[in-house]
Amino acid sequence: MAEHDEILAEVRASPMRRGVGLLVIWCLGVLLLWLVLTRSPANAGFQLLLIAIGLGALWVGELLRRATTQAIELTQEGLRTSDGEVIVPWDQIASVDRGAFAFKPSNGFILRLVSRAPLRWRPGLWWRWGRRVGVGGVTPGTQTKAMADIIGLRLQSDRAARQDSL
Template sequence: MTSPNGADEILTIIEASPARRMMGVAMLVGLGGLTLYLAMTSAPGFIWQLFLLAVSGGAIWIGYRMWQATSLRLELTSEALRCSDGEVLVRIADLEALDRGAFAFKPSNGFLMRSTVAGPRRWYPGLWWRMGRRIGVGGVTAGSQTKTASEIMSALMLQRDAG
């Protein structure tokens, strides 16, 4: 429900592109399957076999986590950027910087934010991550959606600083 001042109105959404989502998960599960095959057929020794089994399990687990994470979407309101599961990534009032440059340490098709408030570490593979005050958005998301969201967030920051 929208509040009278429009604070809960969703300005834009960021969600995983279906083709990128399928491709990302398929690559991770394929890597897991390939390393499992190598571990069972041609590992040069027991230590290498354990290593390949660990890589295989990790890749399949990350593929599963990516499938779960990319079923969610990010919603930008005039107050905050939040996940559809209810977690708030960053409040506009706490947003310190926004970086979408080519040389930024950011996810593919995404942007990097710095908050004044540190939050708990989170990782939603393919969608977003947070390490302390840094938040990265992107991965298997559509570039047009993340660009629109970052431009709106920049405008909201300017509006916040002006008023």
């Protein structure tokens, strides 16, 4: 790894939260499919809906399982996953918000971006939609708070540097 790739902060899924999240989602999927198999088909449309939701829950559980094996890393270049996928580069981050009333993931924070970015979702870890990136979910609040604080301080120092150069 090059020196400019130094990791400033890292967020990983909490094993307990990850396990509970997977258990709940997979149990929902199995329960819905079990209902279809054990109940008489009074309404075929309703049963198809239950099958679709049950399979969808199992699919989301698998996405959660895969996503939470990764970590989110904050580097000098921006935010990325531990497998190298760039979530957002520094020059696209406009602000960070971890307030109680922010629309953010559990135990996480929200980044507002300079411009729109493609839709991306890693259940339990992060999502990107339009001009927002949400980090958190099954992550420990201490790790996400530290990462948000570092981002906030860097944004503040970048703004001060721009003011000084004017």
